[in-house]
Amino acid sequence: MAVKFYNTLTRKKQVFKPLKPKSVGLYTCGPTVYNYAHIGNLRTYIFEDILRRVLEYSDYKVRHVMNITDIEDKIIRDAKKAKKLIYEFTEPYEKAFYGDLKKLNIKEAYRYPKATAHIPEMIKIISALLKKELAYKADGSIYFDISKFKKYGRLSGLKKRELKAGARVDNDEYAKENAEDFVLWKVKKAGEPWWRAPFGEGRPGWHIECSAMSMKYLGPTFDIHAGAVDLIFPHHENEIAQSEGATGKKFVNYFIEGEHLLVDGEKMSKSLGNVFNLRDIETRGFDPLAFRYLALTAHYRSKLNFTWKSLEAAQNALDNLREVVKNLKTATQHSNILKNVGMLKKRSMGKFTKYINDDLNAPRALALLWEVVKSQKLDNKTKYNLIVDFDKVFGLNLAESKTEKIPSQILELAKDREKYRKEKNFKKSDEIRKKIESLGWLVEDALSGPKLKRK
Numbered sequence: 528m529a530v531k532f533y534n535t536l537t538r539k540k541q542v543f544k545p546l547k548p549k550s551v552g553l554y555t556c557g558p559t560v561y562n563y564a565h566i567g568n569l570r571t572y573i574f575e576d577i578l579r580r581v582l583e584y585s586d587y588k589v590r591h592v593m594n595i596t597d598i599e600d601k602i603i604r605d606a607k608k609a610k611k612l613i614y615e616f617t618e619p620y621e622k623a624f625y626g627d628l629k630k631l632n633i634k635e636a637y638r639y640p641k642a643t644a645h646i647p648e649m650i651k652i653i654s655a656l657l658k659k660e661l662a663y664k665a666d667g668s669i670y671f672d673i674s675k676f677k678k679y680g681r682l683s684g685l686k687k688r689e690l691k692a693g694a695r696v697d698n699d700e701y702a703k704e705n706a707e708d709f710v711l712w713k714v715k716k717a718g719e720p721w722w723r724a725p726f727g728e729g730r731p732g733w734h735i736e737c738s739a740m741s742m743k744y745l746g747p748t749f750d751i752h753a754g755a756v757d758l759i760f761p762h763h764e765n766e767i768a769q770s771e772g773a774t775g776k777k778f779v780n781y782f783i784e785g786e787h788l789l790v791d792g793e794k795m796s797k798s799l800g801n802v803f804n805l806r807d808i809e810t811r812g813f814d815p816l817a818f819r820y821l822a823l824t825a826h827y828r829s830k831l832n833f834t835w836k837s838l839e840a841a842q843n844a845l846d847n848l849r850e851v852v853k854n855l856k857t858a859t860q861h862s863n864i865l866k867n868v869g870m871l872k873k874r875s876m877g878k879f880t881k882y883i884n885d886d887l888n889a890p891r892a893l894a895l896l897w898e899v900v901k902s903q904k905l906d907n908k909t910k911y912n913l914i915v916d917f918d919k920v921f922g923l924n925l926a927e928s929k930t931e932k933i934p935s936q937i938l939e940l941a942k943d944r945e946k947y948r949k950e951k952n953f954k955k956s957d958e959i960r961k962k963i964e965s966l967g968w969l970v971e972d973a974l975s976g977p978k979l980k981r982k
């Protein structure tokens with residue numbers, strides 16, 4: 528069954544045709560390591576992981592490259608504030624980023640190239656652009672001349688009259704209203720890191736980083752480039768201009784961009800105090816995979832509104848699924864009591880492939896998973912096998928069906944409570960129950976003894 532994606536280049540859902548049979552070159556824009564990744568970034572990384580897993584489910588071998596932006600305006604600004612060298616400042620955030628990916632069960636990329644380790648490759652592209660007169664020097668910096676690149680603005684749908692050729696922009700991030708000649712190389716400034724280049728001392732702009740690193744590991748033309756919608760303009764637009772300008776070849780066949788995550792219906796921002804990261808999620812007692820589950824409940828091209836309530840619902844759903852899988856694994860019901868199981872299993876698998884291959888319809892596929900769980904027509908073993916198979920794409924580690932680890936502090940409190948209960952000191956045991964509740968856990972007294980559950 529063919530895989531279809533919405534391609535920003537054509538604004539259509541298209542059947543995916545790889546450059547080489549059964550293999551895919553995938554580049555995704557990675558983190559700018561000046562802070563911990565926030566849950567919006569993480570939503571995008573989860574969407575990209577689903578994209579990769581969907582391709583792998585169809586037996587494609589995916590070569591995934593994700594860059595680390597470790598030199599950029601915000602990094603320089605914040606490293607200065609922290610009175611640290613650039614790499615001293617970025618290293619802990621880079622490490623934390625890999626930790627986040629692991630916790631979210633995001634598959635490891637083939638390479639995580641760093642911008643500072645690819646300056647020669649960037650210099651080579653800029654030199655080629657200067658030679659072709661697609662770039663020019665002004666006040667010591669090098670700019671890309673957008674008036675010389677006919678296709679400029681196609682990806683983001685910019686109209687000719689919106690292009691302000693000749694005007695220059697030095698910032699790495701800017702809005703559509705500033706569609707101007709953008710900076711490739713920034714002239715050396717006091718107190719900023721710099722490198723030598725044939726066209727002058729300085730440092731790279733942000734956009735050139737991704738052109739250099741993607742083409743180095745995937746070739747001048749590759750299959751898929753992904754990120755979130757904010758990157759369509761200017762970042763991806765500029766990447767196309769620089770890369771195609773330098774090589775004369777088509778850069779990427781499919782651009783796939785995911786929608787943003789909002790918090791309580793608003794854009795995340797420091798001033799609203801709603802910028803959360805994975806540490807915040809864990810501190811409040813949630814499993815990082817509950818966030819992954821939540822991300823799966825929305826299509827990647829729809830906005831996802833994050834609330835703590837919705838995360839709680841996702842955690843409950845995930846806990847229930849784990850319980851189901853654990854029970855299915857040990858259950859001993861045989862398929863011969865039910866009819867047509869083989870045919871029904873095949874039908875479920877067909878539906879699953881149809882949904883995920885239709886522009887990664889994860890929410891529809893997740894609904895199907897629950898249909899399988901609740902089915903009266905499938906036996907336990909078949910259900911279990913289907914769930915494990917679907918989880919290759921969902922990546923929720925359902926087969927491990929690990930029960931949640933209860934923190935030792937809670938276990939200790941529960942033990943004390945049990946002791947007091949046995950002594951019939953209900954005042955004391957009640958106090959401890961309240962303490963446990965205030966820490967986000969519930970004690971239920973079942974016949975087999977007290978059980979701890981997340982509140």
Ligand code: AMP
Nearest residue numbers: 557558559567568571754755758787788
């Ligand atoms: P950055 O670290 O800022 O370079 O961003 C890393 C990735 O996260 C990029 O693909 C961004 O487009 C994406 N991103 C930034 N903000 C959000 C958001 N609110 N929701 C989803 N993705 C985002």
Ligand code: ZN
Nearest residue numbers: 556557737762
């Ligand atoms: Zn990029």
